[in-house]
Amino acid sequence: MSIDTLTPVLSRDWDHDRSWTLDSYGEYAALRTALRTDPDELIATVKEAGLRGRGGAGFPTGMKWGFIPQGPGPDGETKPHYLVVNADESEPGTCKDIPLMMANPHVLVEGVAITCHAIRAEKAFIYIRGEVLHVIRRVQAAVAEAYEAGFLGKDVFGSGIDLEVVVHAGAGAYICGEETALLDSLEGRRGQPRLRPPFPAVAGLYACPTVINNVESIASVPCIVERGADWFASMGTEKSKGMTLYSLSGHVKRPGQYEAPLGITLRELLDLSGGMRDGSELKFWTPGGSSTPILTDEHLDVPLDYEGVGGAGSMLGTKALQIFDQTTSVVRCVLRWTEFYKHESCGKCTPCREGTWWLVQTLQRLEAGKGTEGDIELLLDQCDNILGRAFCALGDGATSPITSAIQYFRDEFEAGMTTPAWELFPYEASTAWTKGASA
Structure with missing residues (x-):
């Protein structure tokens, strides 16, 4: 399997010197383009690209943005809109958002700013798992750089649009990865799931319309704005479009992050990672973290997209591929x-x-x-x-x-x-x- 199979977009600059700094990242060109674009047109572009949520469920991102009600509510009041980024990555085996935020936090911050414009929000929260203090500090530093450069704050790029971003440290509960429990935690209450309806799009943070997206989902937005929906949709499969980060761990020679089009197989990823460790044979594996049904060596050629893995009786989830050999109970x-x-x-x-x-x-x-x-x-x-x-x-x-x-x-x-x-x-x-x- 050739290295050309990989499609580094989010991970393209991870090996650059001080890749987490604004000097390395660039001037937020996609945000400049987005602020000149009508919000509804941005939502339509993300829908056309076929971006699906990268947090586990795979719900179409543009469709979720479109659920946000516009104008006054039934009581005649126009409530503020909020964006909340779910960065509370803590499921066993799942490790894609943390390296993304460490290596390239600015792609997330730029994605946050673009999404805020699309859903007509002026304030966003990035909710990060409390244990990963090094990640919190890195994202905070990136947000501070963006403010200093004028990419966040009042009247961004002279557009008349204000954008405020808050980095919030969670208290370390896995349940806060559930979006409504995250909202309760963000509001200062004990993190527990809410009864739905109402759904967050209508009554989310502070009972206001709220979009909640995963880190990788939001980080994928700048490249769509910059290169176009057709470019993004040219990767992946018919119903699962684009590139994504596959986290390969366990009994393999080269564990790590492999960014590839949706629909690649485990056999191909194992070839790219040097295969199983010496003397190992594949016994079972998880396609999307520890909360997804396990698969076996019978499923090596199952396309790793939402439909392929679902057809095999499991879920793509967070694309956390934990590989176990014959020595494992x-x-x-x-x-x-x-x-x-x-x-x-x-x-x-x-x-x-x-x-x-x-x-x-x-x-x-x-x-x-x-x-x-x-x-x-x-x-x-x-x-x-x-x-x-x-x-x-x-x-x-x-x-x-x-x-x-x-x-x-x-x-x-x-x-x-x-x-x-x-x-x-x-x-x-x-x-x-x-x-x-x-x-």
Whole structure:
């Protein structure tokens, strides 16, 4: 597989000297163009480009922008509009937004400014995961540079348009990646999902019309404005257009970020990364982070777009490709993920709060080789009682790896009735350093 398969756009300048500075990035040419363009025309351009949300759900970005009501509401009041950027990246295996903000924060800031103009907002918030202080500082520095250069603030480029951007540090809760929980956190309340409707487009931040987009979604906007919708749509597949960042981790020789057109396959990405580590064979993998159903070596040639992965029974999600070889215990792996979801449940609804706790108890027995007859059916029943019944998607995400793991590796769960997972799959073999592997 040739390196030409890659399409570096967002990652193009990551290797430049001090790539995170304004001197390296440039003069916000796309913003200049956007401010001379009618907001509705900008929304139409993003729709035509086919940009879909890069945070997991894949909802069309331009369509989401178009949901923002214009003019006075039913009460005759015209409320301000807000843009909120979801930078609370914290799902196991997901690591695309953090390196993007570290290496090229200005493409995000410029994207924020363009989006604000498109949705007629004068204020935006970038909500960043609280633990990544180095990222917060870098984005804050980029915003400060943009203000100093006149790219943000009052009367940007003499257009008469004001743009204010606030960088907000979250408090470290995974649940705040759920957009309405993020809004509650941003407003100073405990981060818990809201009941919908009303949806954020109508009553979001401070009960005002609000657009919430992922970092990569917003960062993809400047190149669309600069190069055109046709250029962006020329990459990818019919329904999943453009380029995106695939995060490859696990038992591969060269883990990292690979920016490629939507629709590339795992086989191609493994070729680009040097393949599996020495002596490894692919056993299972996640196409979109730990909350998506796992796939196996049978799915190496599935197109990594929203439709292809969905057709294979999983979700593209955040394109976090975690690769596991034959040394890995699927029971242990699923247990570790489930422990994370149990810990991160906000506790608002019973199916998630109680269900994830009971899932962990059952999986711990199976991992220790102390499973009892009927434990597999119990796991499936527990998952069935959570799926579709939780207040938000956290509960559903907790069940996905479990049910798919039982589907493909039921024999390992059956072995958990008699034999500990660490005897069947010594953990040191899974984490051992091998020649040819990259740090």
